[in-house]
Amino acid sequence: MTYTSRRIKDKLAYSLGLFCLAVAIVPLASILVEVVRNGISTISWQFLTSVPGVPGETIGGIAPAIQGSLLLIGLTSLFGVPLGVLAGVYLAEFGDNKFGRSVRFLNDVLTEFPSIVVGVLIWVLLVVTTHEYSPIAGAAALSIIMVPIVTRTTEESIKTVPNSIRDAAMALGIRRWRSTISVVLNTAKSGVITGVLLSIARISGETAPLLLTIFGSNFFFSSWNQPIDALPIRIYRDAFLPDSISHQQAWGAALILILIVLTLNVGVRVATRGRYGSSRSRM
């Protein structure tokens, strides 16, 4: 009797979980399907390598946008990743005081900051003052979005490293900074990388701050003080044009953006995969 009712409850809970999973996945899957369905026919060698055509007449390509997005991701990571990781290490290992708590709070606020506000800030600081849209301004805005995410996830994953590991390193007569970098951070590596990848995915899709900092362009990168293009901007501008050729270009650009983020994810995972897999699964 009770056994049967337990089994029914078990089945019920299981089905409910399955149902919720399906509900959560449907929108995600439908977006992917829709983007692939509309975008795949646009993709060609020409689309990937040439500059945009005349709106409404020829489709051309989105090469400047691809180049710009990769440039921005690279430039932002160059500054954002070391800064974020070191800030996270500081908060996790030395941040148990008033200063650390304030930094942590501000960092959390910054994580949720509307990106358009970040765009306006950089626009005022770097665009208005120099009268130039530039990749530098774009990377600066994206860094402000990236750093808090990397900081937070680095701190969280370093906190999962058990104290016994720190003790072991200290007992070997290893200096604290050395142990923090080579033992503790190394143990937390997989979590830190997850954070970095999350932040890259996030900045790859940011549009609002880029409108105010790199502006968008039909041409390849020419100098550090000229506007450049980026995929989200290309998609945004195309979507507002009335003709179907521009819409076609937008779908193609959306597909390429998704593929770039996906490739980066898989690539970084493979390149940084420790020989012994994730540290978390072993502890």
Add this chain to the structure above:
Amino acid sequence: MSAPNQPSEKYKVRTEKLNAWFGNNHVLKDISIGFLTNDVTAIIGPSGCGKSTLIRCLNRMHELVPGARTRGSVLLDESNIYGKGVDPVTVRRRVGMVFQKPNPFPTMSVYDNVAAGLKLNGVRDHAILDKAVQRSLEQAFLWDEVKEELDKSGSSLSGGQQQRLCIARALAVEPEIILMDEPCSALDPIATAKIEELIASLKEQYTVGIVTHNMQQAARVSDFTAFLYLGQLIEYGETTSLFENPTEQLTERYLTGKFG
């Protein structure tokens, strides 16, 4: 309190009126005890009596806990490791430690685990590292079991092997003293027997201090035994006489299982 009648210079390390606190909690009270060179000294006592704290004071690991502090002195080769200007890091290189739960570095191979202490202190020469890794693993009775798989993850070994790996890791930096904090409490009897055998061989070269709450183990492996209770050193003497003929009533009651 009886102490072995040895001139003080025979002690590799000894404490003088050592006190230790965690915040306001006074966990060690005026402990004066010596560890003789090339002997095994066991520290026994019920949980929370300060055994672990005592050995963590001997390599200045105690002070790493926030709020922890000490008073009194610890003399390593008759020089105070709590003296002014003494770098705790250099003390820890001379006094190695093995912990209760095997704690190999999870992202490192067997080889890198053993070499960690040298590598992270700047040794880059592969010949030196190879030699140190082999010597330490041999001393820890682990070489024959892992020599074919030095590239494997340290955490892929069995619990007993992991603990011997941790011992090898401590030996690689060539300390003078090895402290063990209940090294067998997470191990099965066979792995425990291996570690005990290992301890007997280590004392030929090192001074060994071992904390254990297993009285039989203390009787088997040690030359001298100290009994701690509520942060105080109740009795200290040769292991055989302490176990067969304790002078303090408290020791006798503990040894016969009346409390603790």
